[in-house]
Amino acid sequence: MTNKEMILNVLKDGGCATGFQIKGLVYRKYGAEISPQSAAGVMRPLVAQGMAAKSPDPISGKMVYWLTDYGKEHLFK
8 A cells, every 4th residue: 555545544533633643643544654754745746736734733733634525525425
């Protein structure tokens, strides 16, 4: 399973998460080690395509990612 597939699956189940939270979710679910930067790198093109969205957390300032309804519809047919 690729990093992209693992990240998409944890976001589908978990809602929204920062890169660091995605790292932990992937490790708990799949036992795979990825970096927060790798998670952000996977999410960047998905945000550009409208499949995902991002916004800075108002408290911590860290970027939070989530899948859009459009992304869920097209990525998980």
